[in-house]
Amino acid sequence: MSGALVFKRENGWLPKVIREAEGLRLEVVGGADALHDPRRFSVPIREEHLAVIRADLARHLILSSAVGPLCHAAGIRGPLDEAAAVALLDPILLARPDEVDAFLRRTKWERALLVAHGADIELLEDGRVLASLSAATESSNWQRAQTYEADQRRARRGVTLSPLDAAILKFTGQYLHGSTIPRRDPRAVEPALLPVVLRVVATAERACADMNIARDPRRGKLGTDKRDWKRMEAAAEAALRGEHPELADDAVRTVTFLMCSEAAARARKQPFDVEVVPPGERELTFTDDKEVERRWRPGDERGAVESFWAFVAERAGSRNEVFTLEDEDPGEGIQLHFYADSIARIATVPQGDGYRVEYGLIDDLAHYRAMVRAYVAGGFGALDELAGWMSDHAAFEDARRRRDGSRRG
Structure with a gap:
């Protein structure tokens, strides 16, 4: 001045x-x-x-x-x-x-x-x-002023909140900003409404009690499974609308978001695969689509399954969606195609110059996990019953297109 x-x-x-x-x-x-x-x-x-x-x-x-x-x-x-x-x-x-x-x-x-x-x-x-x-x-x-602006945004959407709806949004910290990661803040709610808010949240908790959200290494170190999220979200929403039909969409949405975000936070503290898999006695090689290689040896601090998924989480991206887990000694391995929800198992032909390649369709992340566990624990043959394997690549591509079309439909 x-x-x-x-x-x-x-x-x-x-x-x-x-x-x-x-x-x-x-x-x-x-x-x-x-x-x-x-x-x-x-x-x-x-x-x-x-x-x-x-x-x-x-x-x-x-x-x-x-x-x-x-x-x-x-x-x-x-x-x-x-x-x-x-x-x-x-x-x-x-x-x-x-x-x-x-x-x-x-x-x-x-x-x-x-x-x-x-x-x-x-x-x-x-x-x-x-x-x-x-x-x-x-x-x-x-x-x-922030409260006023939040109310104005809702008014433009045609949303009117009841005192209970508003209390639920304040409890989760989403009254002002719907994109805020929800939390539990009982102090933000008027004492008279807090017991009702807690009953609403308890309804969603009961619906989600036996559900989890898995980590998804395809989405990075902090990624979680979208399908698990949507399943939990749907279960919580159905319970809330059934027991509390008076709630506004915004209130239902914030409670389902609370359930899912808390489950995702718990998942990030867990291993990439919580199933216990025998450690194995063979050396394995992990590679990605950028030709980066990492080896796992018996006695390493982490098991082969967890080490492989950690490698995926570190390396996966929109231009890096093909990962291979290989046992070089017998010349066999599996190749995961995340971009296509598919897998290939590859084995050296005995006394030959080429490879035998078979393709399979993958349903979801849990299916990928099962494939990796089975291969680590039992090798090539342990995969027989986990997919409808096809050696004809053209037939496989037709099957994949039909599968993708039915998903879109």
């Missing part, structure tokens, strides 16, 4: 008045620069503007709410539209209350700022902006 401070309020973010050599200026903080530091702008004002800013908090707040969009429009380095800012001064600071309200109906301004400073929401929505600020405060409550 280059000029001398003339007036500012306790809230340092509201526009200040400074005096420079050429006269009074309104200094506004708004937007951010390329380093995310706040930008400062200033526009010329007159003495009568200063008098109103000093005496009338409501008009000061309205002016701030109207200048804000101009600051954001300036971006990280552009100039403030000074003419547009100056054009706000007289209509907001010097006009009659009805004229102020009429002016705001054709001007862009930030409602959330006024709500944060205590605006009466009913009057604000009725277009009586100046009257809505009769009890405004210099201090701000942005939690109130």
